[in-house]
Amino acid sequence: MRLKWKLALPALLLAAVAAGVVLNGQRIQEAILDAEVRDRTDNSLTNADGSIRVILCGTGTPQVNAPRGQACTLVAAGGQLFLFDAGENAMRNIEDNHVPLPALNRVFITHWHSDHFNGLGALINHTWINGRKTPFEVYGPRGVEQVVKGLAMAYAEDVEFRHLHALPAISTELAYAQAHVVEMADDAESMRVFEQDGVTIDAFRVDHRPVDPAFGYVLRYNGKKVFISGDTRVTERYFGALQDADLVVHEAINGHLIRMGAAALQRTGQTAAAAQAVRVLDYHADTLGLARLAEKAKVRHLVLTHLIPSPTNFVSRQLFLRGMQERFSGELTLGEDAMEIRL
Numbered sequence: 001m002r003l004k005w006k007l008a009l010p011a012l013l014l015a016a017v018a019a020g021v022v023l024n025g026q027r028i029q030e031a032i033l034d035a036e037v038r039d040r041t042d043n044s045l046t047n048a049d050g051s052i053r054v055i056l057c058g059t060g061t062p063q064v065n066a067p068r069g070q071a072c073t074l075v076a077a078g079g080q081l082f083l084f085d086a087g088e089n090a091m092r093n094i095e096d097n098h099v100p101l102p103a104l105n106r107v108f109i110t111h112w113h114s115d116h117f118n119g120l121g122a123l124i125n126h127t128w129i130n131g132r133k134t135p136f137e138v139y140g141p142r143g144v145e146q147v148v149k150g151l152a153m154a155y156a157e158d159v160e161f162r163h164l165h166a167l168p169a170i171s172t173e174l175a176y177a178q179a180h181v182v183e184m185a186d187d188a189e190s191m192r193v194f195e196q197d198g199v200t201i202d203a204f205r206v207d208h209r210p211v212d213p214a215f216g217y218v219l220r221y222n223g224k225k226v227f228i229s230g231d232t233r234v235t236e237r238y239f240g241a242l243q244d245a246d247l248v249v250h251e252a253i254n255g256h257l258i259r260m261g262a263a264a265l266q267r268t269g270q271t272a273a274a275a276q277a278v279r280v281l282d283y284h285a286d287t288l289g290l291a292r293l294a295e296k297a298k299v300r301h302l303v304l305t306h307l308i309p310s311p312t313n314f315v316s317r318q319l320f321l322r323g324m325q326e327r328f329s330g331e332l333t334l335g336e337d338a339m340e341i342r343l
Helices: 002-037 089-096 120-129 144-165 236-242 254-267 273-282 287-296 314-321
Strands: 052-058 072-077 080-084 106-107 135-140 177-181 189-195 197-207 215-221 224-228 247-253 301-308 331-334 340-342
Touching: 052 089, 052 120, 052 177, 052 224, 052 236, 052 301, 072 189, 072 215, 072 224, 080 197, 089 215, 106 177, 106 189, 120 144, 197 236, 215 236, 236 287, 247 287, 254 273, 287 301, 301 314, 314 331
Parallel strands: 080 106, 106 135, 135 177, 224 247, 247 301, 301 331
Antiparallel strands: 052 072, 052 340, 072 080, 189 197, 197 215, 215 224
């Protein structure tokens, strides 16, 4: 019997060690999973603390192989969230910034180029699935009603299936958006489109012809002014929107780099691509002209977004900004997805 116990003891010890390893492994696994699913929602974004927080949730363009999300800027002010444009990947980038999705119920579209609203359907749908209890409002130039109606038609089957399976207690009415047309008189250059709890938003005409109308938006709160440009060539038409702004989030194209790239495309036989590259120059904001206009308007902080061409490393970032600091004396920032600026 003693011999049997002696023989059995190593096996029992091994079994005990193995059990401990399994137990510890399970605990480690559970700890990893618990950390993975931890609620990281930044509910402070909806605090009315007097500050303005701006999150760049998309600083890119439809450019081939661009690594950035398409046009999207989130502003938190007065306990509310305001989204300006919703390009592709807007929803994913918003989630990555831990924005409280149920509180996101309002977007202002600058114009109807696809990279400024590719992500709108997913945004409306996903905030509904994740607990939004208020109507989702879409403000934009004429055509907004058509877009909202089209998205409702496209998502109707999805909404019905989700309602039946997982969301029976949630109204399907909230799964669809409400359209608000921003329509100015022919002789007007700006108009108030929102005012609530100390926050005002004014639409300003910008020059993105042949896209017309195209708007930028000025948000004011607690004595601070933020301008989101949308797409525009540099022009004094919207000088009032820029003037004395604390923060300007402005599209930017580096004409010198575009012309160099177009020449390379031409040399390698890509004639059509070369012509397309040059064509975009005439209705986007050249970096040097923008720097001069921002200086004249006494902009305090200029943040560049909708970057053409998309800089991907230290060298290309420096090349993109070249010449701007000689023309603009305020703070200058090259935008990146997920970047946050506080005022």
